[in-house]
Amino acid sequence: MGELTRDKLTDSKFIIEVDKNIIKFKGCIDLQNPEPIVTPFFEKIHNNIIRLGMKEIFLDFKELNFLNSSGIKTITKWIMKIPMLPPDKKYKMQLIYTDDITWQRTSLMILTFLAPDSVKAMRG
Amino acid sequence: MINSEVDESVGYIRLSFGPKWKYVACVRGFVQNFLSISISDAQKADKISLAVSELVENAVKYNSREKTSLLILIIDDNNILIESQNYAKEENIKIFVEELEKIKSKDPKDAYIEKMKEVIDKSGKASQLGLARIRCETNCELKYEITDNELLKIVAIFH
Numbered sequence: 165m166g167e168l169t170r171d172k173l174t175d176s177k178f179i180i181e182v183d184k185n186i187i188k189f190k191g192c193i194d195l196q197n198p199e200p201i202v203t204p205f206f207e208k209i210h211n212n213i214i215r216l217g218m219k220e221i222f223l224d225f226k227e228l229n230f231l232n233s234s235g236i237k238t239i240t241k242w243i244m245k246i247p248m249l250p251p252d253k254k255y256k257m258q259l260i261y262t263d264d265i266t267w268q269r270t271s272l273m274i275l276t277f278l279a280p281d282s283v284k285a286m287r288g
Numbered sequence: 289m290i291n292s293e294v295d296e297s298v299g300y301i302r303l304s305f306g307p308k309w310k311y312v313a314c315v316r317g318f319v320q321n322f323l324s325i326s327i328s329d330a331q332k333a334d335k336i337s338l339a340v341s342e343l344v345e346n347a348v349k350y351n352s353r354e355k356t357s358l359l360i361l362i363i364d365d366n367n368i369l370i371e372s373q374n375y376a377k378e379e380n381i382k383i384f385v386e387e388l389e390k391i392k393s394k395d396p397k398d399a400y401i402e403k404m405k406e407v408i409d410k411s412g413k414a415s416q417l418g419l420a421r422i423r424c425e426t427n428c429e430l431k432y433e434i435t436d437n438e439l440l441k442i443v444a445i446f447h
Contacts, residue, residue, distance in 0.1 A: 194316075194341070196309045196349070230316070233342055233417035240404045266334035270425045277401050 166216035173205045182209060185221050189228040193235035206242040214253050221255060225272060226262040226288050236271065243275060246282045260288035299326050299362035307351035307374065316341040319360060327365045335426040339444050340370055342418035347374035368446040376440045384440065388430060391420050400424035
């Protein structure tokens with residue numbers, strides 16, 4: 165089983181960093197339409213996870229100060245790809261939050277209901 | 289406020305701004321600061337700021353004229369009212385009413401999850417998740433009023 169190579173998506177207000185099995189979100193995702201930027205990046209990560217046969221990844225939101233509903237939609241799209249995979253390709257996704265930023269726990273907990281067998285939220 | 293004027297003996301703030309996307313973060317930050325000095329529950333202030341941000345995003349996205357406004361009225365920590373106002377096209381008002389009534393007819397969590405699953409195949413500038421998110425994540429009561437000249441007022445009440 166391999167690991168994700170280092171990668172980064174940078175916008176004026178946020179950074180998404182990939183390193184091994186951790187994807188770190190930093191800053192503030194509040195674009196009117198983040199899909200053209202963010203969705204292809206998530207699709208690339210998702211495809212690499214499958215190609216490498218990885219079984220677990222961590223999405224670390226502790227340094228993300230704000231995520232609007234359009235940003236939530238891009239993560240929803242990624243999450244909803246996991247249940248569609250054949251059993252041997254499925255992987256677990258852990259959403260890491262901090263209690264210091266109020267929206268994180270509530271927003272990320274809700275996302276786990278989209279794919280309860282694959283996605284969990286945990287305090288980091 | 290719907291059908292009444294603001295009683296100036298309570299805490300309130302009213303903002304009018306042009307419907308520019310770059311103002312949304314600015315309004316959110318301002319409101320967060322205002323709430324942090326106005327109510328004692330910091331988490332509640334954060335949740336209300338989230339709702340304000342989603343309402344202002346909607347007001348900017350669907351505005352049909354150069355005018356949007358926001359009122360925050362604080363009666364006490366358990367009675368806080370947010371009202372966003374924007375003009376909107378008739379077809380967008382119709383969609384809004386249908387969506388809100390659909391969301392309100394269900395359990396907040398179920399409505400939000402159902403909406404998330406519904407929108408993943410849709411692309412475009414509108415996430416269409418904002419109202420369901422507000423209701424689910426902030427437990428507020430959502431109301432609306434539409435005036436004859438296509439002015440849409442959305443009210444969120446926090447207890």
